[in-house]
Amino acid sequence: MLATTVPSRDELVRKATDLIPLLRKHAPWAEQNRRLHDEVVEALADAGMFKLRRPKHFGGYEVDTLTLAQVAAELGRGCASTAWVTSVYWIPTWMTCQFPDEVQEEVFATPDVRICGTLSPSAMAAPADGGIVLNGKWGFISGAHHAQWQEIIAILVPPNGEPYPVMALVPLSDLLVVDDWDTSGLRGTGSVSTVAKDLFVPSERVLPLPVLLSGQTASKRNGNTPIYRAPLMPVAAASSTGAIVGIAKGAMDVFFERLPDRKITYTNYESQREAPITHFQVAEASLKIDEAEFHAWRTSNLVDRKCEEGTEWKLEERAKTRADVGSVIRLAKDAIDVLATASGGTSIYSGIPIQRFNRDIQAVNQHALMHPNTNFELYGRVLCGLEPNTLYI
Template sequence: METVTTPSRFELVGRAAELGKLLRANALAAEQQRRLTDETIAALASSGLLRMRVPQRYGGYESDMRTVAEVVAELARGDGSTGWTAAVWLISSWMTGLFPDAVRDEVFADPDVRIAGILSPSAMAVPVDGGYQVNGKWSFNTGAQHSGWNVNAAVRPTPDGQYEPIMVLLPMSDLQVVDDWHTVGMRGSGSVSTVAENVFVPAERVVPMGPVIVGAHPLQQNPAALMWRAPFMPIACTTVGSVAYGLAVAAKDAFLERLPGRKITYTDYAEQSAAPLTHLQVAGATVRVDEAGFHIFRAADTIDAKAAAGDAWTLEERARARLDLGAVCLRAKETADVLADASGGSSLHTDVPIQRIERDIKALNLHAIMHPDTNFELYGRLACGLPPNTQYI
């Protein structure tokens, strides 16, 4: 097993920033082919950034949440689809770290392995001798075409006639890929569907989802591993929320890059930069970007602080992670809306980044787990003394 020295946060964020120019250059091609380019995949692999959620015993970094958030945000600043795909791979690697040793030994034999994953339990796992027979379809399966494994949610029957959510780990070679990713946002993420037809999954590649949701990880035996000292949802929410924050920063970058020399047609302003309206738009967008950063980094720092102290999570704290996710998505959308509206008719061209950034942010806001109103309602229920209306908290 490979053991490496964990790079510092500064070094890892620097690596992500260095990829920015390449990611921006490849973003349009990724949109056109509806998946990341081979050059982008190779650059991500050689950067080592996908090792951040791989156990150290296999050559991973076990990076803290703040580092992951800053790296993912920087990748999304370069290209939203790349940031999102990397976020999914990092979450899925974290989840795979909860499986038994024999499974981890197999999957993480390559510490740069890419693992896609789906949280929605849209498959059935029927007990058979030695494991389960799985049938089902998982949509929005980001990065599956560039992955070696898929860790997906399913349900299995329980003795009382009910169903229990589980995670099943499958090699991509066991699954059919349905190339159905035809969208207006996050087009480059390759979030296709995968199908399991009578796929046998050994019992050791099945983990109950209930304990993972609440932060109980019985198979993660290393007490020094801070990375798993948190419930799943705050970790997942903070990881994907970092994409929204990075895109908000990207929207401001893209607007200011095009600003010099631009005019406001049918007005007396020789320069758009001279108009008071532009000053208000840029200042308002900056406030929204800063607020998005506050929420995502508060969530990340909470995870790291509680992990270091070994403190248990309250239900309110878990709901607040969902609140922070909703807030960062909303502020990112507001940022893009303001700056896209200020970018003029020429910004409709596909080679102008602001229109792609706006579409990517809208796509994130429509994601079931990221939708601002859904997250705000959940937190508000608890604040008003009601129980949560979801187990995903």
């Protein structure tokens, strides 16, 4: 497949900005139906959003991490669920690029292929002739309804030796989809569960997870491409931050849209815009969003610089990317809380968007690999000279 012309960062960000009205239009539908609207997925594909981590030799763009973050920030202004799912697709797509080249040929034969996935080893794998056999269930599989492949993690129990986690690629058509996604936030992500029962996966579509976590690759064509030569967790962390910044910016957008016509009930303020407390609130929220953006861009720039240099990652650098994600979430959540508090009693109606942004950021905050408390503890542990108590660094 011939490589395509790669749009600039500014062009891709502009394409994402142009999608905001459509994303906002369909956000209530996505929340009600617990998945993205087909029109939104088609528009994302037309805008090239699923090509950002696809290799150039398969018609992709191979953009850097900062581009991902800035594009996702625009998508998040329109719809948190859309930005989240798009970011989730980027990460397993990058992971697919670590597999042998013949596996990539199979996966990327589908135009605008969408790959969902998880990092949770919640299934078991048994050795089989020519591959492994999977049994188990994976939860929180964002974007599964519109994906063709899923990246999975399972614990392989070899005949001899200790069990260890493996990563594999499986077609969604080989998995049972369990529609159990009924939540308070990020409802539009369609983060259902998937199940494998005695599913055979050929060995070429299986990699030891520690290999990927350490930054090694089984791909010959991608081995020297900067964006593909990094440990998994810094890439995954940095790829997630833009959507979070965008959720906070989206909350600010909808707050200001309501501001001129809102009174403050039981006061003499005919417009909330005239009240000094409002001035304080919007300044505080805006500065928190600025801080969140700083951490998001910083960790993206770190990943991009290390990829370009091809230098070994220090343990502290890896932990800092997790800490940056935690900071982005904490600051975005705080900013949205300020805006939601300032939005009055009418903001709890389902037709007022800020209540959805507020619930969505609460859901992001609970993500096991993104929770500020978990990530700050990990970073502090490393700063204190202790070994990390997790493989996911």
